[in-house]
Amino acid sequence: ATPPNATPASPAQPLPGLLGRLGLNFGVLRFSRRALTLVWSTNRQLTVLLTLLTLAAGMLPAAAAWIGKLVIDAIVAQMAVGTAGGSPNYVPVLELVVAEAGIIGLLGAAQRGIAACQSLLRAQLGQRVNEMILEKALTLDLTQFEDAEFYDKLTRARREASSRPLSLVMRNFSLFQQLVALFSFSVLLAGFSPWAMALLVLAGLPAFVAETKFSGDAFRLFRMRAPESRLQLYLETVLAREDNAKEVQLFQLGPMLLGRYKAIFAKIYGEDRALTMRRETWGLSLTLFSTAALYSAYGWIAVTAVKGGISLGEMTMYLMLFKQGQAAVAASLASIGGMYEDNLYLSNLYEFLEQAPVFQSGDAPRGPDPADGVRFDAVSFSYPGAREPALSAINLHIRPGESLALVGENGAGKSTLIKLLCGLYQPSSGRILLHGLDVRDWERDALRRQIAVIFQDFNRYQFTVGENIGAGDIEGYADERRWEESARKGMALPFIRTLERGFGTQLGSWFKGGKELSTGQWQKVALSRAFMRTSADVLVLDEPTASMDAAAEAELFAYFREHTVGRISILISHRFSTVRQADRIAVLEHGRIIEYGTHAELLQANGEYARLFNLQALGYR
Numbered sequence: 320a321t322p323p324n325a326t327p328a329s330p331a332q333p334l335p336g337l338l339g340r341l342g343l344n345f346g347v348l349r350f351s352r353r354a355l356t357l358v359w360s361t362n363r364q365l366t367v368l369l370t371l372l373t374l375a376a377g378m379l380p381a382a383a384a385w386i387g388k389l390v391i392d393a394i395v396a397q398m399a400v401g402t403a404g405g406s407p408n409y410v411p412v413l414e415l416v417v418a419e420a421g422i423i424g425l426l427g428a429a430q431r432g433i434a435a436c437q438s439l440l441r442a443q444l445g446q447r448v449n450e451m452i453l454e455k456a457l458t459l460d461l462t463q464f465e466d467a468e469f470y471d472k473l474t475r476a477r478r479e480a481s482s483r484p485l486s487l488v489m490r491n492f493s494l495f496q497q498l499v500a501l502f503s504f505s506v507l508l509a510g511f512s513p514w515a516m517a518l519l520v521l522a523g524l525p526a527f528v529a530e531t532k533f534s535g536d537a538f539r540l541f542r543m544r545a546p547e548s549r550l551q552l553y554l555e556t557v558l559a560r561e562d563n564a565k566e567v568q569l570f571q572l573g574p575m576l577l578g579r580y581k582a583i584f585a586k587i588y589g590e591d592r593a594l595t596m597r598r599e600t601w602g603l604s605l606t607l608f609s610t611a612a613l614y615s616a617y618g619w620i621a622v623t624a625v626k627g628g629i630s631l632g633e634m635t636m637y638l639m640l641f642k643q644g645q646a647a648v649a650a651s652l653a654s655i656g657g658m659y660e661d662n663l664y665l666s667n668l669y670e671f672l673e674q675a676p677v678f679q680s681g682d683a684p685r686g687p688d689p690a691d692g693v694r695f696d697a698v699s700f701s702y703p704g705a706r707e708p709a710l711s712a713i714n715l716h717i718r719p720g721e722s723l724a725l726v727g728e729n730g731a732g733k734s735t736l737i738k739l740l741c742g743l744y745q746p747s748s749g750r751i752l753l754h755g756l757d758v759r760d761w762e763r764d765a766l767r768r769q770i771a772v773i774f775q776d777f778n779r780y781q782f783t784v785g786e787n788i789g790a791g792d793i794e795g796y797a798d799e800r801r802w803e804e805s806a807r808k809g810m811a812l813p814f815i816r817t818l819e820r821g822f823g824t825q826l827g828s829w830f831k832g833g834k835e836l837s838t839g840q841w842q843k844v845a846l847s848r849a850f851m852r853t854s855a856d857v858l859v860l861d862e863p864t865a866s867m868d869a870a871a872e873a874e875l876f877a878y879f880r881e882h883t884v885g886r887i888s889i890l891i892s893h894r895f896s897t898v899r900q901a902d903r904i905a906v907l908e909h910g911r912i913i914e915y916g917t918h919a920e921l922l923q924a925n926g927e928y929a930r931l932f933n934l935q936a937l938g939y940r
């Protein structure tokens with residue numbers, strides 16, 4: 320849900336009338352100013368240099384055409400002198416030729432300079448936009464990452480928007496260059512006829528309208544197919560990633576998944592092919608129209624020269640100006656059409672960047688009563704779109720120094736309870752208090768520093784061993800002494816010492832020299848990561864021993880009891896040999912606490928806990 324004060328960017332509604340019927344929507348051009356501001360803030364020196372070079376590139380062609388006219392007229396004049404029996408003077412002609420060569424050289428230098436500025440800006444701006452997307456992602460809530468529509472927005476933003484700001488700015492500069500050129504051409508063409516310039520502009524308009532309409536159609540296809548593109552990318556991942564390969568090969572899923580991948584491409588290609596055929600058919604027709612207009616102007620200028628209305632040099636200049644002018648008009652209209660298309664795609668970027676977090680955090684750095692521990696007060700929670708609540712009327716109080724075990728079948732709500740405590744979700748009703756303060760009133764980072772968690776689906780970072788452990792506390796990320804102490808608590812130190820480079824060993828298989836660990840070893844690394852956060856008052860372990868043998872589990876909980884004195888510890892586990900060591904045990908079923916007490920009390924009550932305990936104990940008899 321978007322907060323009431325949020326104003327997400329989206330393409331403006333199509334304009335009424337003819338433009339609306341054509342599918343054009345120039346309201347999206349509002350992003351041009353933002354793109355220019357973005358480029359200016361990325362590198363001001365390059366932007367200024369690009370502006371000056373663009374101005375020069377726009378004015379120099381007209382100057383070259385004018386000097387070309389002077390060259391031809393000078394040649395004709397000297398030929399007349401020679402024909403009359405005089406001695407031709409070659410110096411004025413050569414001076415004009417040298418001047419034209421100098422202008423062409425400057426034009427080439429300006430064009431090279433523009434290309435260099437574009438190349439440098441492309442690298443800097445692409446990085447800047449990707450950083451903006453990732454920085455925004457860091458501010459958003461877990462519920463947004465679990466929303467398919469959010470992923471569609473993220474996919475659209477990342478696929479095109481990282482290159483579109485520079486493309487839009489380059490088109491702005493290109494338009495500026497062509498307009499400068501057209502202005503200079505019009506000054507010279509006015510000597511022939513004011514209608515010549517009008518003919519140039521009118522000849523290019525039909526192609527511009529058609530191209531812009533097809534750009535809009537392509538954009539609408541792009542927006543609609545975001546889910547298919549995401550599915551295709553996911554299928555690539557499943558087919559080509561090492562952690563999926565064993566199941567894909569064992570269950571012979573490859574041909575079926577590849578078939579789905581091909582079917583998505585066939586659907587996308589069919590839509591693109593239909594659009595391409597329509598676009599190019601109209602483009603050919605309108606190009607022929609523009610060509611007819613150009614050669615009509617050629618004939619007009621040639622007839623005028625034959626009648627003696629203009630000199631040979633003027634005829635050559637006007638023909639060159641008309642040809643270059645038509646190219647400039649076409650380039651200007653193409654730039655405007657491209658700007659329209661780039662603005663459409665930029666709406667995806669700003670639609671994503673203007674998203675606000677679903678939940679607003681407070682600003683309190685601490686709670687008023689640390690001795691109060693953690694309280695769940697009539698807490699209920701429902702996932703978006705779910706028919707049944709994940710948690711209903713949960714009441715718990717855990718004091719400092721106490722340990723609580725959460726027991727229940729998969730889907731009972733155990734992990735959801737922890738995510739609520741961490742502020743990753745917020746209750747639909749009720750309150751969660753830490754140190755006597757509602758978690759919604761805590762400053763977000765301050766709250767998370769109070770809690771150390773290892774989730775069942777912990778991350779396996781493709782970093783070194785030390786960095787994997789150090790990730791548990793960003794303030795001690797590179798502290799090797801703390802790595803070792805945390806690894807000792809997490810039972811990882813013995814096997815780390817057997818590695819060739821110890822804590823400097825690269826883990827995973829994505830990078831050269833990486834070592835893949837067993838599942839149990841990865842779990843010990845994740846446990847060590849949780850122990851890094853020594854300042855946390857709450858330690859949460861979600862299935863911490865699922866991949867460990869019985870001896871490792873017993874040793875772990877000896878350490879666990881030793882190093883959580885005075886702190887709150889919450890344990891989620893299906894192993895009752897682990898659960899029974901907790902001070903209190905809560906049994907969850909369908910999002911509700913159905914039993915609560917010590918191990919002995921719950922066995923004596925002979926309820927669900929006793930049934931589950933006896934079922935597991937039966938397997939060891």
